[in-house]
Amino acid sequence: MPTVEVKDVVVHYGLVEALHGVSFTVPAGQIVALVGSNGAGKSTTLKALMGLKKVSAGSIHMDGRRIDATGPAQRVSMGLALSPEGRRLFPRMTVWENLMVGAHTVGSAAARNRSLEQVCALFPRVQERRSQLAGSLSGGEQQMVAIGRALMSHPQILMLDEPSLGIAPKIVSEIAQAIVRLNRETGISVILVEQNARLALKMAHHAYVFEQGTVIRSGSGQELLRDAFVQKAFLGV
Known part of the structure; x- marks a missing residue:
C-alpha cells in the first residue's frame, strides 16, 4: 500500500491563497484525520490531493511518485478515491x-x-x-x-470529506465503525476530513490540526484528544 507525502503545498482560489505551505504524511494502512474549523483548508487539501484544485507550489507524492501534475482520472487509476462533501x-x-x-x-x-x-x-x-x-x-x-x-x-487510499454531515448520530456511529473495519480488514489508507473532531480523533491513528490554511499541530489521535488547545478549540472542554 502506498504512502502519501504532501510537502509545502500552496493552493489559490483566484488571488486568495487558501493553503499556505501545508505538509503532512499518510503512512500506508493508517487512518489520518484532518481536523479544524470551517474554512481552515481541509476540504481544499483533499481537492488538491485528488487533482480537483491546482497546486501553486509544493509537491504531492504517492508511493514515492510525484503526482501533483497528473489529472484526476490518472490519480483514480493510481489508487486514489474521494467521497465528496455533500x-x-x-x-x-x-x-x-x-x-x-x-x-x-x-x-x-x-x-x-x-x-x-x-x-x-x-x-x-x-x-x-x-x-x-x-x-x-x-x-x-x-x-x-x-x-x-x-x-x-x-482504491488504495480512500478520502472522505465530512462523512457525518447531516446524518443521525446512530447512523454516524454505524458509518464510523464501518470505516474503521474497512481499514483494519483491507489495509486501505483513509484520509478523513471531519467536522466532528472528537469522532475523527477517536478513529484516527494520526491527525493534523488545520487553522487558516496551515497545519498547526499533529500527533496521534489519542494525543490530540488530550491536547489542551484541541480540547478548548474543538472538543468543548
Whole structure:
C-alpha cells in the first residue's frame, strides 16, 4: 500500500491563497484525520490531493511518485478515491447505477463484482436498497452509497470529506465503525476530513490540526484528544 507525502503545498482560489505551505504524511494502512474549523483548508487539501484544485507550489507524492501534475482520472487509476462533501449522488439513478459510476476505471466484470461484494458486506443497506433511486434514500443511506461508489474503483487510499454531515448520530456511529473495519480488514489508507473532531480523533491513528490554511499541530489521535488547545478549540472542554 502506498504512502502519501504532501510537502509545502500552496493552493489559490483566484488571488486568495487558501493553503499556505501545508505538509503532512499518510503512512500506508493508517487512518489520518484532518481536523479544524470551517474554512481552515481541509476540504481544499483533499481537492488538491485528488487533482480537483491546482497546486501553486509544493509537491504531492504517492508511493514515492510525484503526482501533483497528473489529472484526476490518472490519480483514480493510481489508487486514489474521494467521497465528496455533500455526497453528490445522481438522485434519479438507482443505487446500483450510482455504484457503477465509481467503477468506470475498472476493466473486468470480475473486479467490479468483487468491489460490489465488498461494498455490500460493509454496508448491507446498500444491497437492500440497490433498486431504489438514490434521491429517495435517507441522508445516512446516501452517505453509505457515496462511500461505496468511491470504493468501487478499488482504491488504495480512500478520502472522505465530512462523512457525518447531516446524518443521525446512530447512523454516524454505524458509518464510523464501518470505516474503521474497512481499514483494519483491507489495509486501505483513509484520509478523513471531519467536522466532528472528537469522532475523527477517536478513529484516527494520526491527525493534523488545520487553522487558516496551515497545519498547526499533529500527533496521534489519542494525543490530540488530550491536547489542551484541541480540547478548548474543538472538543468543548
